[in-house]
Amino acid sequence: MKFSILGARVIDPVSGLDQVTDIHLAAGKILALGAAPADFSPTETIDAAGLIAAPGLVDLNVSLREPGYSRKGNIASETRAAAAGGVTSLCCPPRTKPVLDTSAVAELILDRAREAGHSKVFPIGALSKGLEGEQLAELIALRDAGCVAFTNGMVNFRSNRTLCRALEYAATFDLTVIFNSQDHDLAEGGLAHDGPTAAFLGLPGIPETAETVALARDLLLVEQSGVRAHFTQLTSARGVALIAQAQARGLPVTADVALYQLILTDEALTGFSSLYHVQPPLRTRADRDALRDAVKSGVVQAISSHHQPHERDAKLAPFGATEPGISSVELLLPLAMTLVEDGLLDLPTLLSRLSSGPAEALRLPAGRLIAGSPADVVLFDPAASTVAGEKWLSKGENCPFLGHCLPSAVKYTFVDGRVSYNG
């Protein structure tokens, strides 16, 4: 299929391109911007007047739940949901059953993703076997099977010495390690940010220091080992301040936040709705504002959905007995557009944090809208709106934004030059 997308406002955040022009797609690539080559005849022409064309979104954390948790979601359902949210490339974390610590699991995920044919999938491998934090996983075998980075998730290593060696080993081969910094001891038993809201509700708290203590240690170990590092799912003002300090002294670390952390605060827990049960927890207004500032300034390069679909029963219990997580990848673009609507970010900056920022953090072949790059494009209508949940593709309905009217609507998501979603 060859496409000509005519008259869209084309934004490529990296080059600073922001103009009304045409895009031509052929053979899975962006053939040209502006005038088409003389011999080009598109199979389909899309009149995109009034629409915005941007690089397809890159989401660094989407739990696909396969293999092992098919009651919550599967590769086909969740990549399809992602495409509906404008996502063309996504990374899936290694918390599967079995854990993504062997190349067989990576290959299974990649095969099923290819078969499904929606968003492209880049698996993140387990840093330690079984995510148990004791023995290194076979990182090179995993890399060769397609893993783009490695993480131990929120599971702490049993000892700092083992962690340190894992980082040195990863550094040897220039692998990227993703840190989900949270000190297990300080967070133990906690359900919500350790602040007035949790205290009032009688929910055991997770102090901010659970993040900052682990983050400070991880940054020092990154500095010493020289490993390529990305910090994911930051939640606190002091946490982003630590990242900013490290960057200021020249440490090339990158970071992301969950989109819902830029919107919600721990005050949402009043009423005990388990839809707001997330890990790490929602924090205060001041924390949320600091996260927004960090996204704006570029200390945080990436906004991710941290999509965690669940079956109904997982949320149908008293708060503390429910499983944490929000299903929201299919709202990634419209939900993120609330930040532009509220005047917190300009559109090119937002699109950069959703595409080139995350792509560069993990060195993914994505995030650009220029001739020669993969034909991963999202085409959306900024004047339209999306009623969240009006149609719903994810298997997980655990989304607190259902029913909200969100700005903009995804019209087309192209993945490698194919129409992956048409809204």
Next chain:
Amino acid sequence: MTPLDAKRPLQLNHQGQLQHFLSLDGLPRELLTEILDTADSFLEVGARAVKKVPLLRGKTVCNVFFENSTRTRTTFELAAQRLSADVITLNVSTSSTSKGETLFDTLRNLEAMAADMFVVRHGDSGAAHFIAEHVSPQVAIINGGDGRHAHPTQGMLDMLTIRRHKGNFENLSVAIVGDILHSRVARSNMIALKALGCPDIRVVAPKTLLPVGVEQYGVKVYTDLTEGLKDVDVVIMLRLQRERMSGGLLPSEGEFYRLFGLTTARLAGAKPDAIVMHPGPINRGVEIESAVADGPHSVILNQVTYGIAVRMAVLSMAMSGQTAQRQFEQEIAQ
């Protein structure tokens, strides 16, 4: 963006009457006073030779206790019986299956037996809210204690105790002493005292046993018991669980008693007519000296008696509010 299911008065019906009793948070002073007045009238019933009134005749009250309890469970049973209800009590162990499933399925089953009211005690904060919202909205839910969050009938019986001994709340100094952090009783008491207009609410505890931001309840924090008790009218002691000694919250029971235990000598700093309360069961020699617990200032056993009357008040009010709501909804449907 405001969450869609933001705070709403789940426990009130369309006329602002109780239809569940989940927490004292958000209840207006008039409603709390109405509970106390109703309880006062039931205290007279308790003093009569025939102690029953027919307010809940034909209704079925299920006590579902996921946590152990003697006093609360028994007084709820007595309260329901004195209102002429049929009473079933279940002690549900949480050890075998996952808590959520047990809770959900147990209550659905009880609902199928045409229960009209559940009295629930559960170890998870928010359990009563969850049941009222997602499991059995057609059944009146009474919170018999949920995690660290709330124990509203205990809160109201404490208020009844104070009102009967002190008359009103407007000029009182009340000190709540001990493990505030883990205490649902303390949380309910702080909310009730504030709502009823008590001008001087104090909490006395070491920092390890105080919740973050406890000042939000409108209380003053003391870390010294002598200062905290100075000239108070009411002392509410809290139970200290043995397991608090692990994990660094406290060094030992002995050291806690030395610093925060209520002794005759310490009580001497309070007003001469001060009353001493405790939700029970008491740990003699850990948070309170026997001479104080059994002494002239103690109203600990009166609290138990008042507990029955308060629970009768809450059960009858919630049942009538729930019935009114059902009728209202039927009329709307027609």
